[in-house]
Amino acid sequence: MHTSNMQTDSYMSGARAIVRALENEGVDVIFGIPGGATLPLYDELKDGKIRHILARHEQSASHMADGYARASGRVGVCSATSGPGATNLLTGVATAYMDSSPIVAITGQVAKPFIGKDAFQEIDTVGVYMPVVKYAIQPLTPKEIPESIKMAFFISSTGRQGPVLVDVPKDVQTGSDEMDFSSNVKLKGYETSFKPDPSRAREAAKLILQAQRPIILVGGGAIKANAGSMVVELAEILMAPIASTLMGKGAVPETHFLSVGPIGMHGTYHANRLITESDLVIGIGARFSDRTTMDTGEFEREKMIIGLDIDPTEAKKNLKNELAVTGDVKESLAMILQFVKSMMPYSENSPWIRRVKELKDQFDGKVFGEKAVSPLIIKEVRGQLADHDIVTTEVGQTQAWAELFYKALKPRTFITSGGLGTMGFGFPAAIGAKVAKFGSNVVDLAGDGSFQMTSNSLATSVKEGIPVIVIIFNNSTLGMIAQWQRMVYGNRIVASWLGESPDFSYLAKAYGAEGVKVNGAEDFGRAFKEALSNEITTVIDVPIPPEENVFPFVPSGKSLREMIV
């Protein structure tokens, strides 16, 4: 009973408590689309300080929140109504889950008396989301809201980060109670910072000192831990090459003399060769995914692996010869560095470093196969962008070209869907990234197929004044599918031809954005320069030969030594 407190400041509706709790977390923006089950929440947003950015499809709203999170390191927030809103939002949440990106998704739910009655727009959102979120919360009384939101942010942003769902029934939003925003989140059994075990770190250092041909492999975890400068320090002491995973691009400047670029299905020729020839892989915030290691038996043959990871459940998950050092990656690295430094410096002229230089000199930036246009475009993009500018990618050949040829120079400037490989991610993620880093240029490297999955975000970009540049590598095909069909399925082309429509420059103009069509790389350079100087969303349509193949390419099931070039 709260009849006597009706006047107090802390007596409010659940909806207002959501907004208050979000403000307490420092949230400045929510990406979403309203609906029946979130109308009370939206009504409160009207008076709050938080900016709402209206998406045109909930999938884009979750990608925007994800892009915001990846660019800034802060939790991104998205929102959708119950039923179809929640299912639309799901793809972006799953994308964030696979890449350990911290977002909080707030969904409306039908009022409690209707739950389980197949009510209008009712789905079991928590049940549907469970496998793709780090945690799911459904407050059942208004009073639980402050703690629910606090817990969501805490879980999302600590330990191995990830998406958290808060599913709020409509009557929990409309109901009122005395709210307490001061409680601290207590979660038994949830450890957020593991102190690395010094004896493990020493063991790792021993392995490092015994190695003749060590190679460092940085993953997305190195970026999240902000461990780049320590990685460089270790590499320079060891004179060891630094390779990366797709997610690790930018952890260390890819122009560093020891950087050899990404390994994996679409890794660089020299990186894949060097990791195959190495006798020790020092993994730093990398989870040794199947796309990175390819055949694991071959990957770890005749070598040892060190795995620094914050998530204890990653230890020895995929590799047998792994020495796992669990804990904050930066702390683990600091311990290892201390041990290594106290021992011996490496020679600057070891056979291994000579081999690294030899391969790198020969293959860095090399384009294999026929005269491909895409690498020229990507190199031009890199040339014109500043170090802190951001690129996002879609999925397909374009993503692979970007992985190979875009040299990321700073953490959080190369944003891509690595784990889920979600087409349609890049454009809304670019919008989210631009919101987080308004002073940076943000460019989406897009395939024509991918762009058509979320191109309606042009409306958001234009109407909300969030200018980004979309470069469409327009090969009129689902290029990566066509490449597999040519190379793995005996040239049997099925359902991968998209055709020449739509005309993307007209599409852009229809939304009030700028649209240009260019001819070749030189023409592109001019158009891109102009786009960068305009403060307006621009789509640049670049024709790419439909038969272009991306090399190197390691077919699935093969090992890294079986690259096709």
Place this chain on the structure above:
Amino acid sequence: MSSKRIFFIRAADRPGVLFRITSVFRRRNFNIESVTVGNTNVPGESKIVILIDVDEEGADAFARLVKRIIDVYEVVEAPQESCTLKELTLIRMEGSEAGLEEICKKYGAKLTVNGGVYIEHCGDPQNSDALINELSKYKIKDISRTGITALVKENGKNILRFGY
């Protein structure tokens, strides 16, 4: 090598936790043979005991995915041989108790005649199977089994622990 393994999962006594855990089995296409849930002496905590036919690699993968669930505190995994197993079986028989007493005695089961004829057996699941098998000669009207619950033996071998 495939064998029966038992998972002991300490988790928050909260809605949805069991669902998340069993989802992991479904994801890996494992068939749960038995699952029991109960409170422990620690308030707010429940213990889930799961019996499953799985090889070592599968068990490892499963334990990781379960440990990743925020509400799960600890996962202990042990081969069946390293555990003490018990199951409760309740049976209602049709007709009279004639001839049942001897069988019950043999299995240490309790026979009660109270309006109907009831048999209660607590023990090794294999014995429950054998008991049911022997009772099948008579008419079984209804039967309910709890599924196994277990404890790791003091001197159990190959116990794996995930958690802190």
